[in-house]
Amino acid sequence: MSSTALPLWLKFLDQTSRIVTALTAIAILYTRSAGVVYFVTGAVLCVPLVKCIKKAIRQERPLQNSGRKVTYGMPSSHALTCTFFATYITIACLQLPVHPTLPSFASFAPLVVLPWLFMIITSRVRLGHHTWPQVAAGTALGVCCASFWFKLWVDDVAGVRTTAWEVEAMAKSLLGQWFQEHGYIHFQHLET
Secondary structure (H helix, E strand, O other): OOOOOOOHHHHHHOOHHHHHHHHHHHHHHHHOOHHHHHHHHHHHHHHHHHHHHHHHHOOEOOHHHOOOOOOEOOOOHHHHHHHHHHHHHHHHHHHOOOOOOOOHHHHHOHHHHHHHHHHHHHHHHHOOOOOHHHHHHHHHHHHHHHHHHHHHHHOOHHHHHHHHHHHHHHHHHHHHHHHHHOOOOOOOOOOO
8 A cells, every 4th residue: 555545544553663662762751660661571572472473473464565575474563562552551550550650540541542552453454564364363462461461560470560669769769869969959858
């Protein structure tokens, strides 16, 4: 499908990787949360997993992309990663308190991410990047990976959550000291 003939919504969704990457970086910088970094790490770790599966299955992308180098499309990496994000965010909103740096309406994030996920998955087929079975496989794998990754966090398997919180506290302390020493932040000590 020629990019000039694409409807605006498909042009937007064709840039999903860039948009999600930028929004993820903003979320990490804004919240400075070990939990958010852990969540993003899970999504990043899905990439080598899906690449190994693609090499094992070796199912090519749809024929309309035959002008390019042969690449494999089963399962869809975009569907897996975006489903990981949408699933993890939805489960977190249902089971965890809203992070203190975020407004309370952040608990309604699934009302945005789930329809966006559906549009992304649909766009992968409409743009000719994948077939429906390829995006279905990516979606199923994304749900499984996100559910597993969230369970590791909630159950504090191998102390992953505890360690992340300790690293977050240490980083905030070190950054606070550095900023204070360099005159960027002035703290007032209040006596009680």
